Amino acid sequence: MKIVPVGRRFAALAINVAISAVVYCIFAFCKPEGLAFPLGLILGGWLVFALFAAIFGGTPGDIAMGIRLVDVNKGQKIKIVRATFRALFSLFSIGLCAMGF
Helix, strand or coil: CCCCCHHHHHHHHHHHHHHHHHHHHHHHHHCCCCCCHHHHHHHHHHHHHHHHHHHHCCCHHHHHCCCCCECCCCCCECCHHHHHHHHHHHHHHHHCCCCCC
């Protein structure tokens, strides 16, 4: 297992932020029927980050930059529960001016 350079991680984050902006715009302007705005935004973020990480081994930005998320103990893709907590704590970290990154 290799540690990924900071520049590649930053580029992956920039890609993820751009995708998040697109998801936000979709839910802000399209307002899907029967789906409350905040819930739709949360589900969209979960879909893009947690579900993508659990199924494909990384967020879209990670995949584009050749970064693979693995469980440190097993060396395998992370499970959906861990990916969900990772996404939630990433939001918390972003709220703290990205101090957790």
